[in-house]
C-alpha cells in the first residue's frame with residue numbers, strides 16, 4: 001500500500017475527522033503547545049483536515065482552497081524545537097490509535113508523521129550557554 005491509497009482504505013473523511021478532533025483535543029490540553037496555536041483553533045483544524053485527507057489520497061481540497069502547502073514555510077512563524085516536535089508527534093500518534101486507523105495505514109501514517117515532524121524543526125533547544133570561559137577556581 002502507498003500513502004495515496006490510505007484515504008480509500010480507511011473509508012474517506014470520517015476517520016480523518018476523528019483523527020484531527022482527537023489531535024486538537026490533545027494540543028489544547030498541552031501547556032507547551034497550546035500557546036503556539038491561535039486562541040480559536042477551528043480554522044487550523046479545518047486546514048489540517050483538508051491537508052491530511054489530500055495528502056493521503058483524498059480530494060485535492062487543500063490545494064484548491066489554500067494553495068500549495070509549503071508546510072515548512074507556513075511553520076516558520078512558530079518556534080519548533082525538538083521538544084515541541086516530540087509533543088506534537090506523540091499527540092498525532094495517539095490520535096491515530098484513538099481514531100482506530102488500521103494497519104497497514106497506521107504504520108504508513110506513523111512513518112510519515114515521524115519524518116515530516118522532524119523536518120518541521122526550525123529551532124535549537126534552549127541550551128545553557130557553553131561558549132564561555134570556565135570560571136577560575138576561588139583558590140587559583
Ligand code: HEM
Nearest residue numbers: 036037038044047048051078080084085088113116117120
Ligand atoms: C508532520 C508534521 C506536520 C504537518 C503535516 C503539519 C501540518 C499543518 C497544517 C496543514 C497546518 C495548517 C496550515 C494552513 O494554515 O494552511 C498546520 C498549522 C500549524 N502547525 Fe503544523 N504540521 C506539522 C508539524 C507541526 C509541529 C511539529 C508543530 C509544533 C510543534 C506544528 C504547529 C502548527 C501550528 C502552531 C499551526 C498553526 C495553527 C493555526 O493557525 O491554527 N505543526 N500544520
